Amino acid sequence: MTHASKDIIEKIHRYWRAANYLSVGQIYLLDNPLLKKPLKIEHIKPRLLGHWGTTPGLNFIYVHLNRVIKEQDLDVIYICGPGHGGPAMVASTYLEGTYSELYPDITQDESGMKKLFKQFSFPGGIPSHAAPETPGSIHEGGELGYALSHAFGAAFDNPDLIVACVVGDGEAETGPLATAWHSNKFLNPIHDGAVLPILHLNGYKIANPTVLARISAEELSQLLRGYGYKPYFVEGSEPMAMHRSMAETLDTVIGEIKAIQQEARRKGKATRPQWPMIVLRTPKGWTGPAEVDGKQVEGTWRSHQVPLSQPADKPAHVKMLEKWMKSYGPNELFDAEGRLVPQLSEMAPQGDRRMGANRHANGGLLLRQLRMPDFRDYAVEVPGPGEVQAEATRVLGQFLRDIMKLNMDRRNFRVFGPDETASNRLDALFEVTNRTWLAQTEPGDDHLSPDGRVMEILSEHTCQGWLEGYLLTGRHGFFSCYEAFVHIVDSMFNQHAKWLQVAQDEIPWRRPIASLNYLLTSHVWRQDHNGFSHQDPGFVDLVMNKKADVVRVYLPPDANTLLSVADHCLRSRDYVNVIVAGKQPEAQWLDMDAAVRHCTSGIGIWEWASNDRGSEPDVVMACAGDIPTKEVLAAVSMLRQHAPDLKMRVINVVDLMTLQAKEEHPHGLSDYEFDTLFTTDKPIIFAYHGYPYLIHRLTYRRTNHRNLHVRGYKEEGTTTTPFDMLVLNDMDRFHLVQDVIDRVPKLGTMAAYVRQEVRDKLIAHHHYIREHGEDMPEVRDWKWSTG
Numbered sequence: 001m002t003h004a005s006k007d008i009i010e011k012i013h014r015y016w017r018a019a020n021y022l023s024v025g026q027i028y029l030l031d032n033p034l035l036k037k038p039l040k041i042e043h044i045k046p047r048l049l050g051h052w053g054t055t056p057g058l059n060f061i062y063v064h065l066n067r068v069i070k071e072q073d074l075d076v077i078y079i080c081g082p083g084h085g086g087p088a089m090v091a092s093t094y095l096e097g098t099y100s101e102l103y104p105d106i107t108q109d110e111s112g113m114k115k116l117f118k119q120f121s122f123p124g125g126i127p128s129h130a131a132p133e134t135p136g137s138i139h140e141g142g143e144l145g146y147a148l149s150h151a152f153g154a155a156f157d158n159p160d161l162i163v164a165c166v167v168g169d170g171e172a173e174t175g176p177l178a179t180a181w182h183s184n185k186f187l188n189p190i191h192d193g194a195v196l197p198i199l200h201l202n203g204y205k206i207a208n209p210t211v212l213a214r215i216s217a218e219e220l221s222q223l224l225r226g227y228g229y230k231p232y233f234v235e236g237s238e239p240m241a242m243h244r245s246m247a248e249t250l251d252t253v254i255g256e257i258k259a260i261q262q263e264a265r266r267k268g269k270a271t272r273p274q275w276p277m278i279v280l281r282t283p284k285g286w287t288g289p290a291e292v293d294g295k296q297v298e299g300t301w302r303s304h305q306v307p308l309s310q311p312a313d314k315p316a317h318v319k320m321l322e323k324w325m326k327s328y329g330p331n332e333l334f335d336a337e338g339r340l341v342p343q344l345s346e347m348a349p350q351g352d353r354r355m356g357a358n359r360h361a362n363g364g365l366l367l368r369q370l371r372m373p374d375f376r377d378y379a380v381e382v383p384g385p386g387e388v389q390a391e392a393t394r395v396l397g398q399f400l401r402d403i404m405k406l407n408m409d410r411r412n413f414r415v416f417g418p419d420e421t422a423s424n425r426l427d428a429l430f431e432v433t434n435r436t437w438l439a440q441t442e443p444g445d446d447h448l449s450p451d452g453r454v455m456e457i458l459s460e461h462t463c464q465g466w467l468e469g470y471l472l473t474g475r476h477g478f479f480s481c482y483e484a485f486v487h488i489v490d491s492m493f494n495q496h497a498k499w500l501q502v503a504q505d506e507i508p509w510r511r512p513i514a515s516l517n518y519l520l521t522s523h524v525w526r527q528d529h530n531g532f533s534h535q536d537p538g539f540v541d542l543v544m545n546k547k548a549d550v551v552r553v554y555l556p557p558d559a560n561t562l563l564s565v566a567d568h569c570l571r572s573r574d575y576v577n578v579i580v581a582g583k584q585p586e587a588q589w590l591d592m593d594a595a596v597r598h599c600t601s602g603i604g605i606w607e608w609a610s611n612d613r614g615s616e617p618d619v620v621m622a623c624a625g626d627i628p629t630k631e632v633l634a635a636v637s638m639l640r641q642h643a644p645d646l647k648m649r650v651i652n653v654v655d656l657m658t659l660q661a662k663e664e665h666p667h668g669l670s671d672y673e674f675d676t677l678f679t680t681d682k683p684i685i686f687a688y689h690g691y692p693y694l695i696h697r698l699t700y701r702r703t704n705h706r707n708l709h710v711r712g713y714k715e716e717g718t719t720t721t722p723f724d725m726l727v728l729n730d731m732d733r734f735h736l737v738q739d740v741i742d743r744v745p746k747l748g749t750m751a752a753y754v755r756q757e758v759r760d761k762l763i764a765h766h767h768y769i770r771e772h773g774e775d776m777p778e779v780r781d782w783k784w785s786t787g
Helices: 008-027 057-072 085-098 098-102 110-119 146-153 173-186 218-224 238-268 315-326 361-367 392-406 427-433 460-472 483-506 539-543 560-570 592-601 627-644 673-678 693-699 720-729 733-743 751-771
Strands: 075-080 160-166 194-201 229-235 274-283 389-391 413-417 454-455 476-480 517-523 551-554 575-581 585-588 603-605 619-624 646-652 684-688 708-710
Touching: 008 057, 008 085, 008 110, 008 238, 008 539, 057 075, 057 085, 057 160, 057 194, 057 238, 057 274, 075 085, 075 361, 085 098, 146 160, 146 173, 146 194, 146 460, 160 603, 173 194, 173 460, 194 238, 218 274, 229 708, 238 274, 238 539, 315 585, 361 460, 361 551, 389 392, 392 427, 392 517, 392 560, 413 460, 413 539, 427 476, 460 476, 460 483, 460 517, 476 483, 483 517, 483 539, 517 560, 539 551, 539 575, 539 693, 585 627, 592 603, 592 751, 619 627, 619 673, 619 733, 627 646, 627 684, 627 733, 627 751, 673 708, 684 693, 684 733, 693 708, 708 733, 720 733, 720 751, 733 751
Parallel strands: 075 160, 160 194, 194 274, 229 274, 413 454, 413 476, 476 517, 517 575, 551 575, 619 646, 619 684, 684 708
Antiparallel strands: 389 585, 603 646
């Protein structure tokens, strides 16, 4: 039985009516917010934008959560999965008072209500979904599929938090959401909070029925039980009966959540329970117009957006809208000044127990600095450039291991990745923690534990969603991924980057959060064994489309620069940091002091590889990325042997943003600085890790752009040898030498002999790999030398 009395149920119903009234008002009204005057066309927005269909169900859930929060003093955040649920989230946070506290001009009276209505989906106003502007939100509702993974990310390491996650039945058809159901196999009832999924079945998407609404209740129940949940069904359309059913169900599931956690915490043993969830089946567009222009609306796809969409052309629609809004009884809900009547306002929780004011939904309020060891303590000893080899990401793994160890008691740092932590050479982490796992285990399983802090599931979507939820609720994380397959989360990156941009630029009450840090490894130049499908460096191009305030891209050439970059990224706030670094044994170029100086600048001349000091160079040899750096140095070494009088300047780029103009990015070089490095008239041969066009895009306004020649990946690949990958894309040392020959006239007649030698080398390479299946010894065993 529910704790909610008949009186409470009646108040819940009235509060729900108030939320629905405010939601309809946001979609339609410019003026006359309390309908004190007969509604006229001039009171209605000229462009009607918004989504009604999902809104009454979202309001219904919100008010019922308010009751249990207040009665049981619960810590709850609300994740609104349905894409355009903004009217509900804004209405509910306005009713509880949070909205007016954060936006003081939106007062809780008639004047404030008018502003609340006008701003919705209006120029200079707010979006139609649960956006960063929406109090209590950590989930951008503009794109579907991520609500559940965000919810679990928020619950990890938050033992007292309940995350109520509304999953729309349209959203439930997406791949990311379908996989995210499995997150319950990673939730530890001792140390983590709880996720309460609420699958909202209202039957339709924009124009079609939803799959889960059109299968039998038995089949749906079996599906959800198969995922490991215990579903409770709340179904119907009669409001009072639905309120009683929802209240009773919420009391039951909250009780089960508490019992699961109490038992696990009392015994100190984490097993995987059958977590409860709710299936809420309501009509789409519930309480809206039943019929418009002779066609059924309520309970159909026609209620998805704006049910009465032509008031300017159809005066009857104005009357219908007025009747619809008055059906909620606004004069019974709001006083003459437009304030919610006291017996309803007291229904909301107080302070930060309000879901719109919950501190977890503004994670920067809870963020604590990571305890960080000194990255210099992990330095690779480099007595001279190229004299030692190391696996850069394996060195990084030792640094991450000790960060994990130092923060174990705080439980505020996790490492995420799709089953690739060991493959990406970060397995030193397993010296101090395990992989999180609450499903079955068998003898021989490797580093699985309910208390593990490495999060692995073979779904980039779920890993990213977990990490975003973790970051947005005030913690720190690190995401490693194969470079080619990080594209799977392209749109998720877009959403998160846009969230950060809006939060930084427009929402002062949102506190900075820890940056989202990507490590892209197993990269294009060392995916020779996996073949063409694994060869794609294009994620960086996508990232570079975002505003300078949000994104950073780093290409450290060796282990010590990788350590310096990683330390910087993990200390940063409100960025998306992308680090590209290989995991294979490679030559190390800089000792730690030099690495720190180089990374601090982001770009610089490698004097030890150059020979132009005190004079103008004949050619600038630039590189960005570990393998391009190696090939440029090999080309420079060859040219020094064959053309010792050739003056070469070697420039390495760690921070890709330095190539942009200073006016476009805070890390960008001024034109003077750029010209000083790259000259104003000398040829530049630039070996770049990714697609060459990006370098041109970043530098097209520079003085010497006309002399810039970029080599990079040009979509040539196969299963072959590492060096052949470079040859296929004309980024090998021999092609780089040819590029210099073609662009430096002073080489004169010598050029013909050098050209013939590199041509012969390329022919020899072609035959050798096809006979022996590996690269030539002179390539495999090459070491840096100036003579």
